[in-house]
Amino acid sequence: APRTVLISGCSSGIGLELAVQLAHDPKKRYQVVATMRDLRKKETLEAAAGEALGQTLTVAQLDVCSDESVAQCLSCIQGEVDVLVNNAGMGLVGPLEGLSLDAMQNVFDTNFFGAVRLVKAVLPGMKRRRQGHIVVISSVMGLQGVIFNDVYAASKFALEGFFESLAIQLLHFNIFISLVEPGPVVTEFEGKLLAQVSTAEFPGTDPDTLHYFRDLYLPASRELFRSVGQSPQDVVQAIVKVIGSTRPPLRQQTNIRYSPLTMLKTVDSSGSLYVRTTHCLLFRCPRLLSLGLRCLSCGCLPARVRPR
Ligand code: NAD
Numbered sequence: 001a002p003r004t005v006l007i008s009g010c011s012s013g014i015g016l017e018l019a020v021q022l023a024h025d026p027k028k029r030y031q032v033v034a035t036m037r038d039l040r041k042k043e044t045l046e047a048a049a050g051e052a053l054g055q056t057l058t059v060a061q062l063d064v065c066s067d068e069s070v071a072q073c074l075s076c077i078q079g080e081v082d083v084l085v086n087n088a089g090m091g092l093v094g095p096l097e098g099l100s101l102d103a104m105q106n107v108f109d110t111n112f113f114g115a116v117r118l119v120k121a122v123l124p125g126m127k128r129r130r131q132g133h134i135v136v137i138s139s140v141m142g143l144q145g146v147i148f149n150d151v152y153a154a155s156k157f158a159l160e161g162f163f164e165s166l167a168i169q170l171l172h173f174n175i176f177i178s179l180v181e182p183g184p185v186v187t188e189f190e191g192k193l194l195a196q197v198s199t200a201e202f203p204g205t206d207p208d209t210l211h212y213f214r215d216l217y218l219p220a221s222r223e224l225f226r227s228v229g230q231s232p233q234d235v236v237q238a239i240v241k242v243i244g245s246t247r248p249p250l251r252q253q254t255n256i257r258y259s260p261l262t263m264l265k266t267v268d269s270s271g272s273l274y275v276r277t278t279h280c281l282l283f284r285c286p287r288l289l290s291l292g293l294r295c296l297s298c299g300c301l302p303a304r305v306r307p308r
Helices: 013-023 041-052 068-078 101-129 151-172 187-201 206-227 232-242 256-268 274-282 284-298
Strands: 003-007 030-036 056-063 081-087 132-137 175-179 251-253
Touching: 003 013, 013 030, 013 041, 013 056, 013 232, 030 041, 030 081, 041 056, 056 068, 068 101, 068 232, 081 101, 081 232, 101 132, 101 175, 132 151, 132 232, 151 175, 175 232, 187 206, 206 274, 256 274
Parallel strands: 003 030, 003 081, 030 056, 081 132, 132 175, 175 251
Antiparallel strands: none
């Protein structure tokens, strides 16, 4: 029988693409429940699903921040969830001083507690049946911090710690956990953030910090998306492989062009190499950033940019 896959956040981006690709699996291994907070946004997904709609793909309402919505959605599914994909998420960028605690808590409510809420709801069934797979769309920012993304990165670190801990217990129940860690992906995600940032004033932030944010970080970030950004289709290819695997990995990065940066933490567990290198790339030699990833991987970075 096909496995039931429930995915959160399918109105756009990675969630939408994943729902469509799984629903079109040539071996028809999946029955996809593609969920979204606001069903008024379902047209794009339905159009992309084509003839799979109503066959291997159904659309359902689900707000990961609401207990009732989660209970309602699960009660509508006949049978149990075999694969849960925690994809819904939101970003938050900007100088810490200018961001409200409400905005920060909203990020944690969505990215972290949203996933926890869904896991709590499907886990009893998975444990009873001694099978299941929980996939979490984390980020390379779940592995290492990125300037001006403090709270977003923290929410992804929280997911990494939570699910790594849970993975140990769940091995006992034949339930697998997979944290997928994309680098930059060209979806609505970045556009939504930039729109937020263009109108935000970040009250209480000193002029130096605002200058670093607007004149150094924002152009560098755009450049990073342009130079190493992946398409949602590329990321989804990696997720589909993880879901189809008989022994799914706990962690899966999707972007080899980003790995020079993630490797910096692996090769120096003190963390200094990563922090100093990214600091240098942004503050001392911003023009190097577009070349930076290539330079880091081939070791040709000028000595003064190399961290000591
Ligand atoms: P996206 O903005 O297109 O998709 C995020 C989806 O989550 C949207 O459809 C949004 O409506 C939904 N969502 C937000 N709050 C929700 C809620 N309370 N309930 C249900 N749905 C909710 O962006 P994306 O790039 O496809 O992001 C998907 C996941 O990938 C996120 O978890 C994001 O953190 C992660 N990610 C994105 C990038 C990137 O650069 N785009 C990189 C690494 C990881």
